Amino acid sequence: xxVLRRFTPIVEPVSIDEAFLDVTGTDRxxxxxxxxxxxxxxxxxxxxQLTASVGVAASKLVAKIASDxxxxxxxxxxxxxxxxxxxAPLPISRMWGVGESTATVLREYGVRTLGDLAATPVDLLVRxxxxxxxxxxxxxxxxxxxxxxxxxxxxxxxxxxHTFDVDTNDRETIERTLLAMADGVSGRxxxxxxxxxxxxxxxRDSSFRxxxxxxxLVEPTxxxxxxxxxxxxxxxxxxxxxxxRLLGVGTSNFGEPSQIGMFGADGSSGAESREARRRRAIEAxxxxxxxxxxxxVTRGRLVGTGLPAPFERDPMSPxxxxxxxxxxxxxxxxxxxxxxxxxxxxxxxxxxDARLEQAEVPQSEES
DNA sequence: TCTGGGGTCCTAGGACCC
DNA sequence: TCTGGGGTCCTAGGACCC
Numbered sequence: 001x002x003v004l005r006r007f008t009p010i011v012e013p014v015s016i017d018e019a020f021l022d023v024t025g026t027d028r029x030x031x032x033x034x035x036x037x038x039x040x041x042x043x044x045x046x047x048x049q050l051t052a053s054v055g056v057a058a059s060k061l062v063a064k065i066a067s068d069x070x071x072x073x074x075x076x077x078x079x080x081x082x083x084x085x086x087x088a089p090l091p092i093s094r095m096w097g098v099g100e101s102t103a104t105v106l107r108e109y110g111v112r113t114l115g116d117l118a119a120t121p122v123d124l125l126v127r128x129x130x131x132x133x134x135x136x137x138x139x140x141x142x143x144x145x146x147x148x149x150x151x152x153x154x155x156x157x158x159x160x161x162h163t164f165d166v167d168t169n170d171r172e173t174i175e176r177t178l179l180a181m182a183d184g185v186s187g188r189x190x191x192x193x194x195x196x197x198x199x200x201x202x203x204r205d206s207s208f209r210x211x212x213x214x215x216x217l218v219e220p221t222x223x224x225x226x227x228x229x230x231x232x233x234x235x236x237x238x239x240x241x242x243x244x245r246l247l248g249v250g251t252s253n254f255g256e257p258s259q260i261g262m263f264g265a266d267g268s269s270g271a272e273s274r275e276a277r278r279r280r281a282i283e284a285x286x287x288x289x290x291x292x293x294x295x296x297v298t299r300g301r302l303v304g305t306g307l308p309a310p311f312e313r314d315p316m317s318p319x320x321x322x323x324x325x326x327x328x329x330x331x332x333x334x335x336x337x338x339x340x341x342x343x344x345x346x347x348x349x350x351x352x353d354a355r356l357e358q359a360e361v362p363q364s365e366e367s
Numbered sequence: 368t369c370t371g372g373g374g375t376c377c378t379a380g381g382a383c384c385c
Numbered sequence: 386t387c388t389g390g391g392g393t394c395c396t397a398g399g400a401c402c403c
Binding site: 131157159163 | 371
């Protein structure tokens with residue numbers, strides 16, 4: 001991504017290897033869009049020895065489709081005004097927002113190309129697909145005015161899910177998995193300074209039937225216990241009598257970023273309240289994980305179970321990037337995390353042990 | 368390919384309030 | 386007291402994306 005920022009500060013990362021650039025206004029410095037595209041490709045080869053595919057157009061939608069067209073080493077330019085003509089012969093599956101289900105329905109209507117889609121009456125599409133139908137019609141004509149967003153949007157949910165190697169109906173396995181995921185989710189919330197008001201669970205059985213259950217709390221939380229308790233409450237009646245293939249725990253409905261204080265819930269700073277001690281223990285275990293990896297600390301109940309390690313961070317997630325002290329937008333050339341031990345480590349570990357009955361688990365893959 | 372994990376957005380129905 | 390309508394919030398499910 002650093003290569004890309006040499007051309008414009010307006011870079012919107014889409015994934016680890018994909019981004020939109022707004023190069024409006026660079027023509028006097030660098031040249032036409034096509035010239036910028038050429039230079040970007042050259043710059044990427046220079047720095048990474050990898051080829052790249054580039055699409056140049058007046059909108060993100062058309063640029064994306066253009067860049068997909070000649071992967072992995074293409075440069076496709078669509079001049080302003082030529083969008084509809086460029087899209088018309090392409091199959092509908094090229095279009096953003098057309099997945100398997102939508103494509104199947106469209107084919108039933110005899111719609112095979114984006115030209116067919118553009119020629120289909122909007123009201124027919126709206127009747128069948130709702131709001132999405134109108135969007136599809138616009139897109140088929142190349143209409144898309146979504147700008148390039150240089151700032152990453154705030155996350156709306158944080159979740160973990162896990163697919164079992166073998167479908168299970170073992171109660172202990174199910175409960176421990178929910179606990180591990182609740183723990184991972186709450187840890188990510190805490191380090192991002194977020195509290196969530198809604199907890200959801202996702203359950204998929206051996207026949208691939210998927211259900212979701214959610215509950216909204218009175219008080220938003222960033223703690224493992226309430227998230228786990230609700231997840232368990234929601235899941236328990238649903239997993240009875242089925243073999244579970246996948247379990248997920250998620251949170252959403254975030255309030256304002258929380259201020260984690262050093263004082264008790266009652267605001268006292270004298271004798272440490274129970275709540276404040278618990279808080280400190282959690283902070284200490286978060287700190288250990290930050291410095292020694294997400295596997296450095298785990299709950300006693302999860303020791304040796306091989307259950308999903310909580311606290312995996314996603315380098316593309318804005319929530320986690322904030323946690324890692326990086327800019328919201330992903331940058332492949334990101335700086336390394338510092339991993340220096342502090343003298344207080346042993347005390348912190350002891351506190352975690354004592355207060356939360358958690359255990360430190362040495363992991364072979366970590367030094 | 369029998370289908371992983373983390374997300375977003377949309378729709379529809381029900382509860383509740385005014 | 387009953388009725389209807391509208392707005393908002395919550396819940397469940399589905400489609401889609403990388």
